[in-house]
Ligand code: SF4
């Protein structure tokens with residue numbers, strides 16, 4: 157089989173991206189590879205100022221699972237050799253050596269660098285002879301000193317097929333970079349700078365969330381690996397490097413409580429089923445897909461389980477959404493308006509619902525034979541409203557003609 161220039165396959169996609177102003181001008185670098193010829197891709201997991209929640213999320217992913225990626229069971233996606241400081245079987249030098257190989261260009265296979273947590277200013281810690289976040293060690297003046305993960309990222313970034321920032325601390329600085337920020341923490345994008353491009357020609361890829369959904373991560377990794385393999389297109393990223401297909405909608409639009417918002421029904425305390433906007437939900441402005449996708453295996457996810465959105469996927473988190481669990485100022489306009497028109501819409505819908513809860517026979521006989529309870533008959537106002545609604549509904553259509561009843565036709569058990 158002849159070698160194919162996969163840059164030719166990528167170009168139309170890249171041009172489409174450039175035409176779309178939401179996406180930065182990303183030029184994939186020409187690479188001569190046989191499509192499908194990559195057997196293994198190394199994934200180096202580095203952790204900075206992190207709580208390890210992103211790692212926990214990643215291993216909870218199911219579509220695809222980390223195991224699927226590591227076993228190479230997804231058609232077309234090369235097998236992933238994961239080097240994770242907590243999950244690895246190897247320890248000590250055996251664990252660290254592949255990191256050195258990647259830096260020195262002797263790995264013999266492509267790799268991606270994944271960073272979890274924000275990047276603290278190591279010079280601040282070094283001034284006191286310490287460090288913030290390290291992996292492996294080296295001898296300095298005869299003493300073993302940890303190697304900062306920031307240094308690893310600095311050295312590995314240029315050779316990586318892609319650098320993926322995992323979780324809000326890595327994507328936007330997150331909690332460690334909140335107001336005050338004694339460690340001068342920053343995001344991977346801030347650390348590597350605007351002009352950074354990976355070996356594939358990609359800026360930093362950002363999977364935000366505190367913690368992010370594991371499936372958002374594994375799905376993006378699989379899409380990037382398909383691109384690297386020369387089989388799939390360059391996935392679509394927005395102007396902040398988020399996978400556009402995952403973060404282009406507000407969480408509110410897919411929220412299971414959005415119907416309550418529309419009808420102007422709001423909770424005034426946690427524990428109910430109504431919309432939570434007046435007790436601190438920022439969902440209408442937050443780009444997140446958790447109500448649609450669920451937290452793990454399509455189960456859970458903030459508002460699905462009663463929690464208000466505090467904007468953890470957004471660059472302004474946490475300062476821009478604090479104080480948490482208080483009414484966002486925008487609701488003074490939006491939910492007040494919704495209360496007004498929602499009350500009207502809600503009551504009109506109730507009238508329609510009365511009629512849609514009746515069989516044709518019950519309408520004709522003006523009677524509901526339910527043994528479960530008294531079913532209220534529509535009052536005069538409701539009948540009048542329905543009369544006009546019914547006319548509107550069937551305007552321009554031919555209605556079926558009722559069949560003439562024959563004497564003695566229907567026999568009921570109680571008659
Ligand atoms: S709970 Fe939040 S996301 Fe859900 S409908 Fe209300 S405002 Fe929107």
Ligand code: SF4
Nearest residue numbers: 444458465466468469
């Ligand atoms: S719904 Fe809000 S708080 Fe929950 S994960 Fe999404 S952005 Fe974070």
